[in-house]
Amino acid sequence: MTSTALLTDHYELTMVQAALHSGAAHRRSVFELFGRRLPDGRRYGVVAGTGRLLEALADFRFEHSQIEHLARRGVVDETTLEFLREYRFTGNIDGYPEGEAYFPGSPLLVVEGTFAEAVVLETLALSIYNHDCAIASAASRMVHAAGGRPCIEMGSRRTHEWSAVAAARAAYIAGFATTSNLQAGQQFAIPTAGTSAHSFTLLHDDEESAFRAQVESLGRDTTLLVDTYDVPRAVELAVRLAGTELGGVRLDSGDLVAQAHEVRAQLDRLGATGTKIVVTSDLDEYAIAALAAAPVDRYGVGTSLVTGSGHPAAGLVYKLVSREIDGVLVDVAKRSKNKGTVGGRKYAMRRLDGDDVAQAEVIGIGERPVGDDNDRELLVPLVRDGQVLVDTGVESARARHSESMSQLPPRAHRLSRGEPVIPTIFVDDEPASAILRQ
Amino acid sequence: MTSTALLTDHYELTMVQAALHSGAAHRRSVFELFGRRLPDGRRYGVVAGTGRLLEALADFRFEHSQIEHLARRGVVDETTLEFLREYRFTGNIDGYPEGEAYFPGSPLLVVEGTFAEAVVLETLALSIYNHDCAIASAASRMVHAAGGRPCIEMGSRRTHEWSAVAAARAAYIAGFATTSNLQAGQQFAIPTAGTSAHSFTLLHDDEESAFRAQVESLGRDTTLLVDTYDVPRAVELAVRLAGTELGGVRLDSGDLVAQAHEVRAQLDRLGATGTKIVVTSDLDEYAIAALAAAPVDRYGVGTSLVTGSGHPAAGLVYKLVSREIDGVLVDVAKRSKNKGTVGGRKYAMRRLDGDDVAQAEVIGIGERPVGDDNDRELLVPLVRDGQVLVDTGVESARARHSESMSQLPPRAHRLSRGEPVIPTIFVDDEPASAILRQ
Structure with a gap:
């Protein structure tokens, strides 16, 4: 496989260098991937890219030629090159199952490891999630608008040649029947047609x-x-x-x-x-x-699907929410205007009513929120000690999407611009301390 | 290298099968890649992706595992699989040099070969051009808005991980100073920073x-x-x-x-x-x-760059304009409502005034238009008998872009919505028989 290690921003590696210098590189850290809001007017988002990220993680190794390139260009110093040569992600990742609905603040991924090993995954994780979630979120709306008539993904020619393959995968997870993309057919076992x-x-x-x-x-x-x-x-x-x-x-x-x-x-x-x-x-x-x-009888969708129907990037971010000081994890949050972060490691449940209809996204800070029996746990263990624990295939994600959709209130599927269909409730020490809506 | 052959729509291969059956697969054919219009409000477009397509062409080979997949899925019959096993593009491609400005109707690529060998390149050629031209066209406007202050590409996390690499390349061609993307740094020798x-x-x-x-x-x-x-x-x-x-x-x-x-x-x-x-x-x-x-002093640009600043796909199409009947190339054009095509192989010149300022895009149909000495030829031979003839690197494209921009009328660089800055004139038997504006 092609190494995915350089699908990474320059500053991730220079931050590792400076953190190795200060010693903070080895601090236990928790990063979270989430969206502060949904794309304007959208009522829910759809998680996609999980399987692709977990597969890309296995190929996230700095090869000899890549180390040579970094050395020649002087991107980082010898100590850092040494760290990168040996790099393997050995931490833990929890996350929403692929195909699940998400809302503002939902912790789609919770990545725990040393600062150095977790920060270098930022760019790749965001690239995959910002693309795949954008496509799946648009695709899900199209599938609902089609009301049971099959949707055919045929947008390969309107997006980058490898985005096209990922778009076909995301669309299938969100309920599209087939794709025109032959690579997606081979790589992800998705039915193709033309x-x-x-x-x-x-x-x-x-x-x-x-x-x-x-x-x-x-x-x-x-x-x-x-x-x-x-x-x-x-x-x-x-x-x-x-x-x-x-x-x-x-x-x-x-x-x-x-x-x-x-x-x-x-x-x-x-x-x-x-x-x-x-x-x-x-x-x-x-x-x-x-x-x-x-x-x-059938809808073939191209440009609009692969460009996320007006929202080609899902607007997700990857933020440090907690790190070790003197052996204890301590919450952190920046205070930049309009870009604030809720510090602390998150836990997430979907609150369901007696008819299994979603009522709220309940996010616990620092500990699992106490819910009632009907609350559905959202985070599942994806990686433990660097080892992938879950199936990365599309069929389970497609089933999860269908199940998740069946629990949303019917107004989730209105096409008109709207607010997130359920509120996000952050539960801190005191219950329901904050309610975040778009 | 990874084979690029399955980055292709299903129907390209089934069309080859049906055309092998009718015998028309071997007819000499001319396909052109062009835009009927520019994205709404844009005054010019920028060609990008040429070098990437020419490199992808070398890897456009159906590997054993791919043939096996197509056979197992029954995508095409044995005769077609045999054709694909031996597939090599042996035809000719002319095109606009990478970095050049383009306008509605500009023939960015003119691909000549048998129908079968030229049609199977459609999806890959469009994927690359629709993405890379969209990014370069947006990037060029940003570079002009920055008025000499360096622009830094840092959008990797907002687009698919491999789109990000291509976006960094397209932005650099259009005049961005650096990218954050390390893979682009290694693969295309673009300066990286963070x-x-x-x-x-x-x-x-x-x-x-x-x-x-x-x-x-x-x-x-x-x-x-x-x-x-x-x-x-x-x-x-x-x-x-x-x-x-x-x-x-x-x-x-x-x-x-x-x-x-x-x-x-x-x-x-x-x-x-x-x-x-x-x-x-x-x-x-x-x-x-x-x-x-x-x-x-410097602008770092992310989301907006990698999503084409409102136009994530350039809207380019790949159309058959001429094919052989009884040993002679005969023009073709479909008559679908709003999607008509100008038949016949195109030639293109940029008409310049005495001060070398562009006046019009002059497109000859079937023959090279007669211009004056100051007209600039736009199509260059890119491939002959399957062999790539040109440098695929970014530096020559960046230089071409800068040169091309210096010849556009100053109103090309207004950011307000506008018409294409010069008209496209089609020259048929009679001179200037049609003027196409957006």
């Missing part, structure tokens, strides 16, 4: 030659792209060539609502009542919702 | 211990973060510990304009007249411009 492009039709002498080639080669259950020239003529041709068993037709332009009605009526007249209509033009959760009453 | 984080200060017993450790270990020319507690006290402490040779202080919160004035006055009073002020809180091109009159 139709065809205008270029395929244009390549041939005419639409008939193109459709015939596709149907003969890929079978009658293929999906034909019918908007290269004239939609009604293409639909007629498609059913003539493939018969009424034609799998689907794709619309990628124009007024999708009106066209879906026209094409459905035409397909039904031709007897192709089982042929699906796939729509794919610049969809986001709002466009999907606007098609709810149209006879559409 | 300051320190609040966690470093909080780790220590007090600010004085933290500052002392940093100054002793990293030298007096280090940059100290002064807003963890109280800014004036931290500035005083910083100069007391490092002396008037202190390299810099960083402000990461609060009202940056007011604070910069206060801190500059304090530093000057303390004799630290050479100490730089670095500001870093949620900057974009507009915030940078708003700080033009403030005594700020």
Whole structure:
């Protein structure tokens, strides 16, 4: 595997150098990854990236060529290079299970180790979580807007080539049915699917030659792209060539609502009542919702999904909340304007009512909050003494997402701008000392 | 190197299968990568990703495990797997040099080969260009807003971990001075730099211990973060510990304009007249411009840079414009509503006036447009018979960007929303048959 160790900001390593100099590098420390708020107007966020981070952790080793590079550039001194050469994360990580909903202040990760070993993971952890949570959070809204109709992830071409692979994974966790991305198919065992492009039709002498080639080669259950020239003529041709068993037709332009009605009526007249209509033009959760009453069977989503539907980064931060002084962990918090941090190690429960509907995110500071029997524990042990304890696959995360969604109040799934659907309550020595809403 | 072959949409391979079936797979074809329009309100775009694509092309080989995966999943048939096993791009690519400005309709890449060998590059080429051009286009505006003050790229934690590396590269091409990303430093020989984080200060017993450790270990020319507690006290402490040779202080919160004035006055009073002020809180091109009159020395830019400052994807497409029929290349263009394509292979020149200021993007269809001596040719040969012909490094691209910017009319650099700064003129049989503006 490729080393992930240099996917790291320069200052993480120079801070290690200065902390090795002062001796504080070895202080036991707790860092937390969380969001001070949700992206503007969002009612919940979705945790994704956990599995990817845990896999990247195994490859977080400074290789010889990387050490050489750091030495040559004079990034850090010899003592620090020595530390990096031997670097292995040997600490503990607790975190929200992948797929879970989160809210302002939710401690998505609690990383405990020496300062030096925990601080160098900051950049990589944030890169993975800020990307994957942004995509999963947008994807979850789209899946709900689609109301049971399958969503197809097809945004690879609209984002960095490796972001695309992670986006396919995050979308699948949030309930997308398939992806177009073949690397995601191989790497994460996600189902892949596709139709065809205008270029395929244009390549041939005419639409008939193109459709015939596709149907003969890929079978009658293929999906034909019918908007290269004239939609009604293409639909007629498609059913003539493939018969009424034609799998689907794709619309990628124009007024999708009106066209879906026209094409459905035409397909039904031709007897192709089982042929699906796939729509794919610049969809986001709002466009999907606007098609709810149209006879559409599947939604293909590209740009909007891979760019987080207006929020391409989840706004998560990684902050020191506690560190050892004289053998005791002592809380810390900075006081910068608008960027304050709640010090102290966090514990988290989701308060559920008698019908298992979420009422609040309860965050204990320094100790596990006392809840009632129905409260659901949110943090699970992910890493102990450097060893990964959990399954990093997508299926368990997809199941967790579905379960988590079923416990949110129905207003969580309104698409309009709103507040976080449940409040976050910090429980300190005194109960419910602070309530943080967006 | 990791194979890039599966960074590809499922349908690219099924189209190859169907085209192998019809025989059209071997037709000579020309695909072009271009934008129908610039992102809303932008006056120019910046080409980036060229070097990355050319390097990824060398790794675009279907490895045994990938072929096995495609076979196991039944993505394509045995004939197609055979084609993929032997796949090498053997065609030609012309393109705009990396760093160049572009406009609506500019043919950033012209890819010529068989349909099958050119179509399978679509997803990878678009992923790289849509990401890297988006970042470079935003970065270029920030660099101009900074008016000669260095810009520091520090957005790694706000985007996918490998996007971060590409973003650092794109920003450097567009004129950023340094990046925080160590991988980009090693992989692309970009200068890296950093300051320190609040966690470093909080780790220590007090600010004085933290500052002392940093100054002793990293030298007096280090940059100290002064807003963890109280800014004036931290500035005083910083100069007391490092002396008037202190390299810099960083402000990461609060009202940056007011604070910069206060801190500059304090530093000057303390004799630290050479100490730089670095500001870093949620900057974009507009915030940078708003700080033009403030005594700020360097801008650190994160989220806004790596998310393309509101436009995280450049909106570029890859379209078939011509293909062989009976041994002759014949133009093609689809007629979908709002998504029409101008058929025919393109040639491009930038029309310059007597003072070398750009007047128009002149695109010839099917043949090189006849210009005057001052017109500048835009397309250069990048690949011939599968062999890369050009330098893929960042320094030549950075130089090209600087040169290209110097030829744009000054209104190109206004930050307000505007039209593309020069019109795109398509030249067909008759001269100037069409003028495309956004």
